[in-house]
Amino acid sequence: MVKVCSPPEVETKRRYLVTGAAGFIGFHAAHELKKRGDLVVGLDNFNNYYPVSLKRARAAVLAEMDVPVVEADLNDLEALQELFSECAFTHVLHLAAQAGVRYAARNPGAYIQSNVAGSVTLMEVMRVQKPMPILVYASSSSVYGLSKRFPFSEDDRADLPASLYAATKRSLELLAHSYYNIYKMSVTGLRFFTVYGPWGRPDMSVMSFSRNIVDGKPIRVFQGPNSTELARDFTFIGDIVAGILGSLDSASPSADSTTPPNNRVFNLGNTQVHTVTEMVNALQEMLGIKANVRYQPLGATGDVLRTNANITAAHEAFGYTPKTNLHEGLKQFVDWYFKYYGPDGKKRAADENGYIPD
Incomplete structure (x- = not known):
């Protein structure tokens, strides 16, 4: 593995993987x-x-900031051990x-391998580090399953997942709790x-x-029973990142004799719910192109x-307060979209060779 942490940087107080x-x-x-000045090293398997071109482009931007992205899989125990040994995260x-x-539904094994097995490999490497790192991990609103109690709160039931993806995310939450309980890992x-x-x-x-709107192709908007509109708590990436940094900064250390480690779960959303049709209408306005919308029943x-x-x-733990409404967030997305792909989408079409559509 190429060296990614030089000796002077290892002295940095905070080191993030x-x-x-x-x-x-x-x-x-x-x-x-x-x-903000932290030492940061990335890891990605670039599946x-x-x-993959979009992932490479993101990694290139990070490389320009002196953030290396190591290409390795979470299930590669040896690579993880070497990385932790070098960087002392x-x-x-x-x-x-x-x-x-x-x-x-098409590739269930990929979810178990990455979301469950890979996470266990990572936590196994983390638990033997001295000192043991703090873990903040991504779960999902999907863990609430088919709950009809709104808004979703962290103490709601999360044991009836509606999808395999949701089941793997809930599994990660339970696995993290076990590492907290046994090894006093802060999670x-x-x-x-x-x-x-x-x-x-x-x-x-x-x-x-x-x-599809730019290409003049129809878009599928799914509906539930009795033409029920799908509605989402759309959350802008800037607000999500603010929540991530807040959770990192407020976390207690792992296996510390004076401060109890964390075992926390937080919702990071916007709180404002919009139907998918509302989102499509806003996109049409900003793109300046009328969408060819085709409604269809939501399948299994x-x-x-x-x-x-x-x-x-x-909000109470670290002041999380989303600031970007859907209209403002979509405007920022559209500005980036045309800057990155161009007005005719030719760069995007070239990039999407090998793309696995959902």
Whole structure:
């Protein structure tokens, strides 16, 4: 493995490993951690669930900031051990995961391998470090399953997942608790609510709808029973990153004799719920192109009809306060979209060779 932590940097007080650093949220989080002066090293396996070119572009931006992104898999125990030995991380921000609710029906093994097995390998390496790092990891609003109690609160039931993806995220929460209980690892889980924004994932609705609207292709908008609109607590990436940094900064140390370690779970959402149609209408306005919308019944995909976050716990713990409404956030996304892909989408079309559509 190429050396990524020089001796002077190892003396830095805070040293962060960001897994999934070439992914959407990982990229933004690593970027902000580095901007404030922390030592940051990324890890990513650059799989082809969506165009690898987008992940490489994110990693290139981080490299320009002196944030290396090591190409390795979480299940590679030897690579992880070598990386921890070299860098002596104080914090691990674990965002690497196989994403996507619907894709799980086609490739369930990828979710178990990445979200469950890979997470265990990571925590096994972490628990033997001296001192043991702090863990903050990505969970998901999907763990609330088919709950009809709104808004979702952290003490609501989360044992009836509607999708395999949700089941793996809930499994991670339970596994993290076991490492907290046995090894006194400080663990904080973050349940993200429909994150969107610049550099977003192509398989998510904001990006995929924009792509099809620009290309003049129809977009599918799913509906529940009796034409019920799907509604989401759309949360802008900048607000999510603010919550991530707040959770990292407020976390207690692991296995400390004077301060009890954390075992926390927080919702990170916007709290404002919008239907998918509202989001599409806003995109049409900003793109300046009318969408060809085709409504169709929601199949047995594991998607839920509505999400809505109660963020009281995160606000009280570290002042989490989302500031970006849907209109403002979509405007920032559209500005980035045309800057990155160009007005005609030719760069995007070239990038998407090998893309696995959801």
